[in-house]
Amino acid sequence: MSVKTFEYATRTNGPLSLDLHHSGGGKRPLVIYLYGGGFEKGNREQVLKDPLIKHLCDNGFAVAVPDYRLNTNETDIPAEIAAQVNQIATRAQRNGLKMAQKLYGVRLYTACEDISEALQFCKSNSDKMKLNDGKIGMIGVSAGGLAGNALCYPPGGQWSHFNRPDVMVSLAAPIVHAWRLRAQGIPLWVIHGKRDRILPVADSLSAQEVAQSINAQQITIDMPVDAPHIGIIKYIMEKDHKKGLSWAESISAFLSQNQQT
Numbered sequence: 001m002s003v004k005t006f007e008y009a010t011r012t013n014g015p016l017s018l019d020l021h022h023s024g025g026g027k028r029p030l031v032i033y034l035y036g037g038g039f040e041k042g043n044r045e046q047v048l049k050d051p052l053i054k055h056l057c058d059n060g061f062a063v064a065v066p067d068y069r070l071n072t073n074e075t076d077i078p079a080e081i082a083a084q085v086n087q088i089a090t091r092a093q094r095n096g097l098k099m100a101q102k103l104y105g106v107r108l109y110t111a112c113e114d115i116s117e118a119l120q121f122c123k124s125n126s127d128k129m130k131l132n133d134g135k136i137g138m139i140g141v142s143a144g145g146l147a148g149n150a151l152c153y154p155p156g157g158q159w160s161h162f163n164r165p166d167v168m169v170s171l172a173a174p175i176v177h178a179w180r181l182r183a184q185g186i187p188l189w190v191i192h193g194k195r196d197r198i199l200p201v202a203d204s205l206s207a208q209e210v211a212q213s214i215n216a217q218q219i220t221i222d223m224p225v226d227a228p229h230i231g232i233i234k235y236i237m238e239k240d241h242k243k244g245l246s247w248a249e250s251i252s253a254f255l256s257q258n259q260q261t
Contacts (some may be wrong), residue, residue: 001057003048006129008121009114011069012076018066018118019044020129021053027130028062029259030122031137032165034115034144035065036172039107042143043067051237052139052248059252062131066118068147072110081158085109088155092176098200103146104176109159111147116162123163135166135259139251141232142199145173145190152188153180167258169251172196172232174203175221178210187218187258191236191247193227 001023009016022028033053035042044065047053053063074082089105097104119136126133140148152168154160155177170190175181192204201223208221227235236247 008066009117016067016114018064021057021063022130023057027132028060029132029134031056031061031063031139031255032119033063033065034140034148036142036144039070039103039111039143041070050233052233055248056252064122066115068111068114072107074106076110077106082106084157095179096206097176098202108146108150112150112159112162115147116151119163137167137255137259138165139169140173141171142173145170146176149173149175150177152186153177155180167255169254172199172229174199175207178207181210181214181216181219183214183216185218189254190221192223194223194225195227196229198229
């Protein structure tokens, strides 16, 4: 498996790049992998040896890992957009969201902005990157999952202009804007364990209730009793989702099924 780096955007503090993990040969369906870190830390290099990325490549996918801006604040975006983002964050809080507010304000918005641009870059350069022209999958871990979920079901306003994946798997991350869920929409699988001590599983329970109330059958929210936050990748690689089938194998099947054209 080779890893190639591409610069996909430029921001005021420098360029943003992504690593493409590719097994070689012909074109592959793409999965964009979003690392976690609370929008405060993390980079694409920390997941170079991530076993889930290797598993996906071994199962016929190419995996792009983009860096995105961290520790942003209101001065990093136009004032009118910052006001809009804060208004949406207030609505989420009033709807009962229990996670720390710093995780669903400006930092979430700028991460989504960057990831959207990385997605578009991969679409526009699919030939050079040896990617299929079909549907694009996404996996997000922790903060990366929050961003991916927000791209799938954006809260409106400027967020609605962002590019969206065609299928999403969210690991240890609730849906922030649960009121935006629809009966028909992007297939989304949230795996958020009840042993999570960082992001409240109560937020995923609330989103599950919304999804069920509107009969959003394309949204699945699993809350395994023994799944942690730290170590969620190890958990899905080693634990069985169904008898004889690991969570990782089920994730690959879910992505493959929903990326078929």
